[in-house]
Amino acid sequence: MSDAIKIGVIADQTGPLSIMGAGQANLATLVVDEINASGGLLGRHVELLIEDSATDDAQAASAAAKLVQDDHVDVLLGGIFSSTRQAIKQPAVVEGETLYIYPEQYEGQEYHPLLFCTGAVPAQQVEPLIPWLMQQTGAQTFYLPSADYIWPHVNRKVHEVASANGGQILGEEYFPLDHADWGETVDRINSSGAEVVFNTTVPPGCIPFLQTLCESGFTRHGGRIVTTYFDENLVAALPPEHTAGLYACMDYYQSVSDPFSQELLGRYNVRFPDGPQFSGGSGCTGMYRGLKLWEAAVTEAGSLDQAAVVAALDHAQIAQGPGGPAEMVPGQHHVRMNMYIAQVRNGTLEVVESLGAIDPSEHLQPVA
Numbered sequence: 001m002s003d004a005i006k007i008g009v010i011a012d013q014t015g016p017l018s019i020m021g022a023g024q025a026n027l028a029t030l031v032v033d034e035i036n037a038s039g040g041l042l043g044r045h046v047e048l049l050i051e052d053s054a055t056d057d058a059q060a061a062s063a064a065a066k067l068v069q070d071d072h073v074d075v076l077l078g079g080i081f082s083s084t085r086q087a088i089k090q091p092a093v094v095e096g097e098t099l100y101i102y103p104e105q106y107e108g109q110e111y112h113p114l115l116f117c118t119g120a121v122p123a124q125q126v127e128p129l130i131p132w133l134m135q136q137t138g139a140q141t142f143y144l145p146s147a148d149y150i151w152p153h154v155n156r157k158v159h160e161v162a163s164a165n166g167g168q169i170l171g172e173e174y175f176p177l178d179h180a181d182w183g184e185t186v187d188r189i190n191s192s193g194a195e196v197v198f199n200t201t202v203p204p205g206c207i208p209f210l211q212t213l214c215e216s217g218f219t220r221h222g223g224r225i226v227t228t229y230f231d232e233n234l235v236a237a238l239p240p241e242h243t244a245g246l247y248a249c250m251d252y253y254q255s256v257s258d259p260f261s262q263e264l265l266g267r268y269n270v271r272f273p274d275g276p277q278f279s280g281g282s283g284c285t286g287m288y289r290g291l292k293l294w295e296a297a298v299t300e301a302g303s304l305d306q307a308a309v310v311a312a313l314d315h316a317q318i319a320q321g322p323g324g325p326a327e328m329v330p331g332q333h334h335v336r337m338n339m340y341i342a343q344v345r346n347g348t349l350e351v352v353e354s355l356g357a358i359d360p361s362e363h364l365q366p367v368a
Contacts, residue, residue, distance in 0.1 A: 003044055003045070004044060004045045004046065004047035005040075005041055005042070005044050005045070005046045005047065005074055005298075006046075006047050006049060006071060006072065006073040006074050007028070007032060007046060007047070007048050007049070007073060007074065007075055007076075007077070007291070008049050008050075008051070008064075008067035008068070008071060008073035008075070008076040008077070008078075009024070009025060009028045009048065009049070009050045009051070009076075009077050009078050009287075010050075010051050010053045010060055010063045010064060010067070010076070010077075010078030010079060010084075010088060011024040011025040011028070011050060011051075011052065011053065011078050012024075012052070012053050012054065012055045012080055012084075013025055013050075013052040013053075013054070014052055014054045014055070015054045015055025015056060016055045016178075016204045017055040017080050017081070017203060018055065019203075019233045019234070019237060019276050020080055020231075020233065020276070020279075020283050021052075021053070021055070021080060022275075022276050023233065023275075023276040023277065023278065023279060023283040023284050024078065024080075024103065024283065024284060024287045025050050026268070026271070026272045026276070026284070027268065027278070027283075027287045027288055028048060028050065028077070028287055028291065029048060029050075029271075030267065030268060030271055030272075031287075031288060031291045031292065032046050032048040032291070035295065041295060041298055041299070042298065042299070042302070042303070042304075049067060049071055049073060051063035051066065051067060053078070053079070053084060055080075055081075057081070057083050057084050057086075057087035058087070060078075060079060060084045060087045060088050061087040061088065061090065061091055063088075064076065064087070064088040064090075064091045064092040064096070065091040065092075065096070067092070068091060068092050068096035068098045069091075069096065073098065074099075074304050075098070075099045075100075075101065075294055075309075076088070076092050076098055076099065076100045076101070077100070077101045077102075077103055077287060077291065078102075078103065078287075079102055079103075079104060080104050081104075081149065081150075081151065081202070082104075082106050082107060082149065082150035082151040083149050083150055085102050085104070085106070085110070086150070088100065088102075089112065089115065093114050093115055094112075097114065098114065098306075099114050099116075099294075099306055099309065099310060099313075100112075100114060100115050100116075101115075101116045101117075101118060101290040101293075101294060102115065102116070102117045102118070102119070102286075102290075103117075103118050103119055103285075103286030103287040103289070103290045104117075104119040104281070104286055105119040105120040105121070105125065105228070105229055105250065105251075105281045105286070106119060106121065106151055107121070107122065107150060107151050107152075107153040107154045108121035108122050108123070108154075108157075108334075108360070108362060109362070109363070111333060111362075111363065113310065114306075114310065115333065116290070116293075116313060116328065116333045116334075117333060117334050117335070117360075118286040118287075118289040118290040118293065118326075118334075118335050119251070119281065119285075119286040119335075120249075120250060120251050120281070120337070120339065120360075121334060121360045121361075121362060122154050122157035123157075123358065123359065123360055123361035123362075124249075124251075124337070124339050124358045124359075124360060125154075125228045125249045125250070125339070126154060126157040126158055126161055126228070126249075127157070127161055128249065128339065128341070128355050128358065129226065129228065129247070129249040129341055130158065130161045130162055130165065130167070131161065131165050132341060132353060133196065133224065133226065133247060134162075134165055134167060137195075137196075137224055139167075139195035139196045139224055140166060140167050140168060140195060141167065141168050141169075141170050141192075141193065141194045141195045141196065142158065142162055142167060142168070142169050142170065142194055142195075142196045142197075142198050143169075143170050143171045143172075143188075143189045143192055143194035143196070143197050143198070144158060144169060144171065144172040144173070144197075144198050144199075144200065145173055145175070145182075145185055145189070145199055145200070145201055145209060146172065146173065146174045146175070146199075146200040146201060147174070147175065147176070147177045147179075147200060147201050147202045147205060147206075148174035148175055148176060148177070149177060151200065151202070152174065152200040154200060154228075155172060155198075155200065158198055170192040170193070170194045171188060171189065171192050171194065173185055173188075175201070175205065176205070177202055177203075177204070177205055178204050178205055179201070179205045179209075180204075180205065180208045181208075182208055182209045182212040182213070183212060185209075185212075186209075186212045186213050186216045186218070187216075189213070189216075189218065190216055190217075190218060194223070195222070195224060196223070196225075196226060197213065197218065197223065197224070197225050197226065198226045199225060199226065199227045200227075202229075203234075206227070207238065210225075210238065210242045210243065211239075211242055213225070213242075214241055214242045219244065219245055224245065224247065225243075225245065225246045225247065226246070226247045226248070227246055227247075227248055228248055228249050228250065228281075229248065229250070229281045230243070230246060230248040230281075230344075230349070231248075231250070231253075231277075231279035231280055231281050231283055231349070232254055232277045232278075232279045232348070232349055233275070233276045233277050233279050233283065235344055235347065235348070235349060236277065236347075240346075240347045243344045244344055244345075245343060245344060245345075246343065246344045247341065247342070247343050248341070248342050248343075248344075248349065249339060249340070249341050249342075249355075250280040250281045250285075250339070250340060250342070251280050251281070251285050251286075251322070251323045251337050251338065251339055251340070252279070252280035252281075252285045252322040252323035252340070253279075253280060253340055253342045253349045253350075253351055254277070254278070254279070254348075254349070255342070255348070255349065255350050255351045256322075256323055256324075256340060256351060258323075258324060260320040260321070260322075261321075261322050261323060261324075264278075264288075264322055265278050265322075268284070278322075280322065280323065284322065285321070285322040285323060288322055289318065289321055289322075289326050289335060289337070292318045293313060293316040293317075293318060293326070293328060293335075294309070294313060294316075296312070296316045296317065296318060297309050297310075297312035297313035297316045298312075300312040300316070313328060314328060314330050314331065314333070315327075315328060315330045316328045321337075323337065323338045323339075323340065324337065324338035324357070325337075325338075325357075329359060329360060329362075331364040332360055332362040332363070332364060333362070334360035334362045335360060336357055336358065336359050337357060337358070338354070338355070338356060338357050338358075339355040339356075339357075339358045340353065340354055340355060341353040341355065
């Protein structure tokens with residue numbers, strides 16, 4: 001349909017992150033279908049083009065080039081790993097000069113006039129979580145096992161916040177994303193006496209890491225595990241004993257009980273009963289916000305003129321969303337939204353603290 005508005009989505013539908021990427025693709029399908037069922041956007045049909053990036057940055061870059069150069073999408077969304085964001089950014093934003101919305105929680109500090117972020121950043125996760133955890137548990141010492149790529153730069157904020165609250169980092173190590181032999185690292189963690197493992201290993205490496213840590217008796221002896229990005233899909237994919245007691249901090253969990261969040265979860269489950277589950281962080285929520293904030297911006301602009309849409313997106317708001325309302329903070333290209341601390345209990349993530357709306361506190365930038 002030549003008159004259709006085109007939305008491009010790049011999702012890791014296969015590979016190690018498929019449990020998250022398939023949820024992103026499902027959610028985009030749900031939202032676009034609902035937009036079209038309500039009459040479309042600007043009176044036009046919305047066409048969704050989804051490309052599988054297969055948890056591979058080179059494939060993500062190729063998908064971005066195709067969507068921008070061949071399909072001429074009006075906006076591009078997607079990516080989970082921060083390295084994937086960078087792979088998409090070059091052909092889509094830098095070379096293709098196309099608006100790109102990154103829907104994932106990440107390390108922060110990303111900026112380009114045509115790049116907006118709708119996931120959580122360290123000011124919304126690390127800054128509230130660490131003081132809360134230290135106060136609630138009395139823990140003072142941390143160990144930081146990490147994947148060796150861009151996102152674990154969040155550890156800088158862990159150092160800053162822990163130190164400011166009287167805590168101490170006893171160890172910090174970096175490994176390839178698919179690292180599997182964690183025995184020596186776990187031995188060092190236990191020997192250090194660290195009370196908290198702040199884990200930024202990621203799939204697939206996090207699976208054997210959590211298994212090895214569990215088998216060492218770390219949590220049985222009172223240790224605490226923090227993995228900010230863990231969602232319902234990851235918890236369900238692992239043996240319960242490997243994640244029992246784990247703390248996370250995100251923008252949404254299925255146990256968030258506001259009526260809209262529950263109703264949206266119900267619609268998703270009816271449409272996609274075979275999963276993956278609707279989840280926050282790496283899954284569906286940032287994609288939902290990205291699509292709906294962009295829809296609001298296009299509606300305000302009254303056209304697809306990119307400069308007008310970018311100007312409107314800089315202050316776009318949605319009154320309802322998963323976890324609550326959301327608004328782009330003018331000049332920051334990041335979202336103010338509700339945040340929650342959850343703990344794995346009996347195999348499910350239960351909200352233990354509702355933090356309310358938190359600013360991303362990213363650097364102010366000139367509006368394009």
